[in-house]
Ligand SMILES: O=c1ccn([C@H]2C[C@H](O)[C@@H](CO)O2)c(=O)[nH]1
């Protein structure tokens with residue numbers, strides 16, 4: 001018999017504030033000397049644990065890894081494979097340089113979307129701009145990546 005999801009199930013009871021805080025915390029440790037664009041991501045898994053990742057750039061630019069994929073690597077290395085929510089935090093206006101207006105709410109890139117699709121059919125995703133609570137949007141992996149590539153059905 002399938003277990004009913006209780007109040008403590010992270011799928012139905014996502015503590016978004018805590019997840020965004022974890023993303024903000026790891027964002028400060030991003031290694032982004034080339035783009036100066038620091039990103040933090042925090043993945044909540046079905047076990048209730050949070051795995052955080054930041055972008056790590058390289059002098060050979062193409063080797064850079066995004067925050068979202070960093071978080072997935074942390075999750076898999078810890079033996080988990082069932083993400084239930086993702087928070088992503090991108091830089092606020094103060095980091096954008098002179099003359100910058102309102103920053104865009106940074107959404108996960110295509111490569112990160114497909115990497116997320118490896119571990120979840122769908123996933124709520126909250127995207128926030130650091131330091132500006134009005135710039136927050138909650139969407140889903142299925143909305144961001146319809147018709148993800150899947151080698152197998154089911
Ligand atoms: O989904 C994304 C898109 C970009 N970046 C990083 C990569 C690079 O270090 C910086 C500028 O593109 O932002 C992420 O972390 N996640």
Ligand SMILES: [Zn+2]
Nearest residue numbers: 066108109112
């Ligand atoms: Zn990415």
